[in-house]
Amino acid sequence: MTAGVDGSSESRAAGRWAAREATLRHVPLRLVHAVDWPLDPVFPSLGRQDVDRWADRALTDATQELRIRHPRLEITTRCLSARPAAALAAEATEAALLILGSRGLSRLAGFLVGSVAMSTLVATDTPVVLVRVSDDPGSGSGSGSGVIVGVDIHESCDPVLAFAFEEDDRRACALRAVHGWRMPPAYTYVPFYDPDNERDIDRSVTNMLEDVLLPWRRKFPDVNVSHSVFAGSAGDHLVQASRGAGLVVVGRHVRRSVLGTHVGSVAHAVLHHAAAPVAVVAHE
Structure with missing residues (x-):
């Protein structure tokens, strides 16, 4: 280390x-x-x-x-x-x-x-x-409890989940998996918009997140993991969740090109605004 x-x-x-x-x-x-x-x-x-x-x-x-x-x-x-x-x-x-x-x-x-x-x-x-830097200089930083991990259900993020579950297993604390989703911007303006559709999407996304977490629950049966799904910015929600947390875990895509951004919008928001230590885990 x-x-x-x-x-x-x-x-x-x-x-x-x-x-x-x-x-x-x-x-x-x-x-x-x-x-x-x-x-x-x-x-x-x-x-x-x-x-x-x-x-x-x-x-x-x-x-x-x-x-x-x-x-x-x-x-x-x-x-x-x-x-x-x-x-x-x-x-x-x-x-x-x-x-x-x-x-x-x-x-x-x-x-x-x-x-x-x-x-x-x-x-x-x-x-x-x-x-x-901690507000209490004598206590060090990251003295909160619990690990928060941002999960992308649409792409493989096994290195991110592996890091989060292993870290939580060492600390013997609560792990919370977070995923945010958005409706297409134009969807709310169409004549046939139905609020029930949003609830259906939320249930569907929740099921997808549970499926992503299932093999990790089995691999780490002692980890107390919960999950939350919400409509809105994942970065904003992770920043809010970071208050009182011991660690926030986010992923970033490995980009071999010298052009373009190398840190996604969610990781960027968390890096600059989280109130807890942030672990950034690279993945393909």
Whole structure:
């Protein structure tokens, strides 16, 4: 397991979350700091030795804090001279999970996803968790309970469901699967519009979601899973559900082309506005 560290409060929150996760998984934790040298011209007074000392201090401080909290956890560090997004994406290939920090705007506003975090996210197929700074600095981030997972019933999203069920099984908490659907915009204007049709669609979508979840219920019989289907924006509903949750899990399509977006609208909304850590799981 790997966490990005840069000395900021956001990365310290990510480190605390990563240490708890590594303890749950019984795996070692690697803390990575990447420096893009030479630095931006706005820092002309900083020499290479100054940067190296600062990087070493960031890693040392993070390691010492986490070893106090988790004395049995094996922690290693690595300092790289490379563009942070590229370095973190490369490190992620050797990890089961990459954890990064995001700036918390407020309890309601949620994340401000920086360019490094977003660039890293789309450059790796490894699941990435973005962690905001907790309102309580002493408790770390993601102290809520329960796992929320966004489910696409129209496409295979097995990696997303596998991650959510496995994570919930480790935490022994409630799992809630969420799916949103929309009526075609023009449908409400046709003369033969019948509100009963909307209820029929809702029942049909609910049945489809239950079918998607059934094999995972059987594979993880100890997971307490519920589900909800609603008409409207899936992103908005997941953001609302994130309040009080311990983790929100969303998927993103793996896109090999350099053109077009690499994060869908639902994942984008959740990344920028969720009030809980967000795990983004790539899938075909």
